[in-house]
Amino acid sequence: MWTERLPLAIPIALIDAANQLGAIIDPDTGGDQTFSLDQTIADYVVAYVPFTEQMRAVVIGRNAAHWQAAINQRAAEKGMEPLPMETIEALRAALLCGDEVAALSEP
Amino acid sequence: MHPIRRPPRRGFGEQPATLAAIQNLFARGEQGGYWPADPAYAYEDSAGTIPASRDGVVGLLTNAVTGYPNAIQATTANKPYLRRTPATGKTWYDSNTATGALNVTFASALGSSCTIATVTPEGVSILENKTVGTTYNICPPYGYNSDVLIINRALTPAEKALVTRVMQRDIPAYGSLVNAIPQMRGYSANNEMQIDWSTKTSFIDYWRYGGNYLSSFPLINTAAGTDFSFAWYGCSGLTSFPLINTAAGTNFSAAWYECSSLTSFPLINTAAGTNFSVAWAYCSGLTSFPLINTAAGTSFYGAWYGCSGLTSFPLINTAAGTDFSYAWYNCSSLTSFPLINTEAGTSFYQAWNGCSGLTSFPLINTAAGTSFDAAWSTCSNLTSFPLINTAAGTSFYGAWYNCSSLTSFPANFFDSWTGVPIANCFSLTWDSCIKLTLASVQNIVVSLVVSGKSAPATGTDISLDGAPTLVAIQADTTVMTAVATLKSRNWTPKYKGTAL
Numbered sequence: 001m002w003t004e005r006l007p008l009a010i011p012i013a014l015i016d017a018a019n020q021l022g023a024i025i026d027p028d029t030g031g032d033q034t035f036s037l038d039q040t041i042a043d044y045v046v047a048y049v050p051f052t053e054q055m056r057a058v059v060i061g062r063n064a065a066h067w068q069a070a071i072n073q074r075a076a077e078k079g080m081e082p083l084p085m086e087t088i089e090a091l092r093a094a095l096l097c098g099d100e101v102a103a104l105s106e107p
Numbered sequence: 108m109h110p111i112r113r114p115p116r117r118g119f120g121e122q123p124a125t126l127a128a129i130q131n132l133f134a135r136g137e138q139g140g141y142w143p144a145d146p147a148y149a150y151e152d153s154a155g156t157i158p159a160s161r162d163g164v165v166g167l168l169t170n171a172v173t174g175y176p177n178a179i180q181a182t183t184a185n186k187p188y189l190r191r192t193p194a195t196g197k198t199w200y201d202s203n204t205a206t207g208a209l210n211v212t213f214a215s216a217l218g219s220s221c222t223i224a225t226v227t228p229e230g231v232s233i234l235e236n237k238t239v240g241t242t243y244n245i246c247p248p249y250g251y252n253s254d255v256l257i258i259n260r261a262l263t264p265a266e267k268a269l270v271t272r273v274m275q276r277d278i279p280a281y282g283s284l285v286n287a288i289p290q291m292r293g294y295s296a297n298n299e300m301q302i303d304w305s306t307k308t309s310f311i312d313y314w315r316y317g318g319n320y321l322s323s324f325p326l327i328n329t330a331a332g333t334d335f336s337f338a339w340y341g342c343s344g345l346t347s348f349p350l351i352n353t354a355a356g357t358n359f360s361a362a363w364y365e366c367s368s369l370t371s372f373p374l375i376n377t378a379a380g381t382n383f384s385v386a387w388a389y390c391s392g393l394t395s396f397p398l399i400n401t402a403a404g405t406s407f408y409g410a411w412y413g414c415s416g417l418t419s420f421p422l423i424n425t426a427a428g429t430d431f432s433y434a435w436y437n438c439s440s441l442t443s444f445p446l447i448n449t450e451a452g453t454s455f456y457q458a459w460n461g462c463s464g465l466t467s468f469p470l471i472n473t474a475a476g477t478s479f480d481a482a483w484s485t486c487s488n489l490t491s492f493p494l495i496n497t498a499a500g501t502s503f504y505g506a507w508y509n510c511s512s513l514t515s516f517p518a519n520f521f522d523s524w525t526g527v528p529i530a531n532c533f534s535l536t537w538d539s540c541i542k543l544t545l546a547s548v549q550n551i552v553v554s555l556v557v558s559g560k561s562a563p564a565t566g567t568d569i570s571l572d573g574a575p576t577l578v579a580i581q582a583d584t585t586v587m588t589a590v591a592t593l594k595s596r597n598w599t600p601k602y603k604g605t606a607l
Contacts, residue, residue, distance in 0.1 A: 022182070030181030034183075038205070047184045048203075
């Protein structure tokens, strides 16, 4: 079951790392174009991402251990290099989700 | 265009006749394609392995006419959702993000003379003289994305009318404050038993559209009815059908198309029927079919297309039938086929394609047949084939393609061939017939030599396959002597893809 799009925002400076993460957790072969400089709010790149319910729960939970485990598992399943722990942690700490993204547009 | 077509995953969204008409727009090698708003063509992943589901994402949409290129999106964040409109159940692709796209990548730019047809909430839009490069997003952000057709030329007025007629079925109807669908089924209100039907002659489209609300149908008086075309089209909720009076009916085209829950069909009177095109197509729940009177029938185009549950078929009278193209396409549960009268048949195009359960085939009369393209393609359980008369044939493209159990092909098959061979008439014809014996390969090439026919100007391949190795074929004097003669007549015999 797919959820409706979940707004995600990452600081522009982290776009490459965010797209590396996108390539790992995307169930399809793409994902490396999840974030685009064509779609920004303030200093953030924004993507509106459909998730499976399980992955959505992991993302919005922003639990460090769950993130590390889920991302490493997905990387192994896709035969990809896992992201360094510190990169995952930087992304997790900087990520805005849902209403937090909407708040970026508020004056 | 590749004539060997497999139906999409969950069945044709179009009636075969309609799709074939769209395919014909591309018959001269035009570039482009047609991507329908139909879940049958949509997949969740860009590799096309997981069927898309309602309110799920779409990563691949199949090109329904030219087979390639498909529309693809491999990044989930940019995929559209597959939606259905609430009132009329139209499928559409909801690209509700600024980066949304389903991209088609062509081998080369299509140029500046393209025609692009799309479905909008208010009708079919046909844009002319448009420039299309090597990529095109058929699912742009924030719009009602439905069917898209792209072709690299202008369309004639007749072709535009055709495209409009086909695509307008996906125009969404706005819902009203009160959902009238349960009360109004198709063009007919839910009042069958309150009105007098006895003088009605045309039932065209009557219970189509919204027909899935119909779970049963009453025994109304249809004695005056002559045209029943599309009457119960798409009534996928019907589980039974009454013995109505259809004695005056002449046109049954698409009458019970995709009544997929019917498990049996009554012995109605169809003695006056002439047009049975796609009449029972996709009635996939039928396991048997009654011995109805089809003596006057001339068109059996796709009549039982996709009736994949049929395990037997009766010896109906098809003596007047001329068009048998697609007639039993993908009737994959049939294990035998009766010796029906097909002596007037001119087109057998894909007639038994995908009848993978057939273990034998009768010696039917096909003497008047001209098109045998893919006629027995993927009849993968046939072990032998009878010496039918195909002397008037002009094309056998893929005729026995992927008959992977076929060991025996008769001698003298083409000895009396009088038809004028057209381009690619033997391309893929015996391709993937991996069990053909050496004797069968000999029978084919020797008989083609006996026919005395020279190759057409283009498309000269004769595609052979079989159990013997390529080396064994090349060492066989009978085969290679015949091959030499065929090559002198400009044919290009190939075995397992290698020119002999």
